[in-house]
Every structure is written in C-alpha cells, then in structure tokens.
Amino acid sequence: AQSVTQLDSQVPVFEEAPVELRCNYSSSVSVYLFWYVQYPNQGLQLLLKYLSGSTLVKGINGFEAEFNKSQTSFHLRKPSVHISDTAEYFCAVSRSNTGKLIFGQGTTLQVKP
C-alpha cells in the first residue's frame, strides 16, 4: 500500500522569501506524484505532477518539485512567495494502473507581509 507524509502541518513565511514544503512517500511499486493547492472552501487545483523522466518538475505559479527516488521524497519549492500563495497544499501519490490518489495530511502555507 502507498502512503504519503507531509512533514510540516504549517509553514509560516514572509512575502518574497523562498519556501519548501516537504513530502515523503512510501510504495513498493512505481507511482505518480502530485502536488495540489486548495484555497478556502474550494476544490483542488493541480500545481504539478511527476509521471516519469526528468526528476525536476515545473508547475504553475512558479512552483517546482524534485523527485528523489532514493529518499522517496517529492518536495515542493518556490523561490519567492506571494501573499496570494497562502493556501493549503496537498501532496498525493497514485499507482499508475489505478489512478486512485492517496493524499498527505496537507500543509498550510501562511505568507506574511
């Protein structure tokens, strides 16, 4: 079975500072990896995904993530955050043949002025 651990429940950061949201996963088979963002009372929006190929994945809104197979990690990074990046961020994993998403617990990114 797969599982996802987001190591930080809350990450406070000042505007224009860099940020990293950490995600580790466990799986005995090959998986796809995703990062989603959720704004209050809304559904999820896909930031980026890793399916195969280059381990550095670039997504929307200036976010990127790096797949590290040896460390089973898929950390999300942004070099300079904005107030509008304040939201809940979810890391997720799925097996390629089922499409079922297993979500981490979420990380609240709080960007302060």
Add this chain to the structure above:
Amino acid sequence: GAVVSQHPSRVICKSGTSVKIECRSLDFQATTMFWYRQFPKQSLMLMATSNEGSKATYEQGVEKDKFLINHASLTLSTLTVTSAHPEDSSFYICSARSLDRVDTQYFGPGTRLTVL
C-alpha cells in the same frame, strides 16, 4: 483546460433526509469519477470510484447503502447521501478523469453539506 462542476455548492438539510450532489465534466468525457470527503482542517479521503455504466467501487469503511453513487453518463456522476445525520456533515469533492488522460484527475469545487 478541463472543467468539473458540482451542484449544489452548499446544502443544509434536516436529519433523516436524503441529499443528492451532482458532479459534471463540462468539456470532456469522464470515464472515471472519484468521490472524496474532507473534514475541516483535514485531508481528502477517497470514498469511492465510479466508472461509467458500472457499479461504484467503495473504499473500506464507506457504507455503500448510505452513499449511493450513480455514473450513468460520461459527463455526470451523482452522490446521494441517504438518511443524512449530523456526522455526515462534511465537504464532498468529486474528481473526473478521461480515458485519454488516465494520469490526471480534475477536481470539482466541492459541496459543503450541513446536516441539522
């Protein structure tokens, strides 16, 4: 981009009544739709997977007689919460996946259910 809608966005009902939530893919054919439940400040928990024209597959611990799922067409899936109770109050989110993009799910905006 692919758009998924949900209706209603918010619903308040009395205990014991049933509530139907619709999930529609607006610009693509969704061969598979997923239903999730999210409690406040928590992550999304997959409830069931529905494939068009077949019975839904429920996750362990989800009562299939309480959460009725129908996926009768390639653009519409419905979740009916039967005999709702206050503990069913939650945020319900659907997602849809097309046959040609099996690696990507598109999420609806969610439905906030409050059972009094």
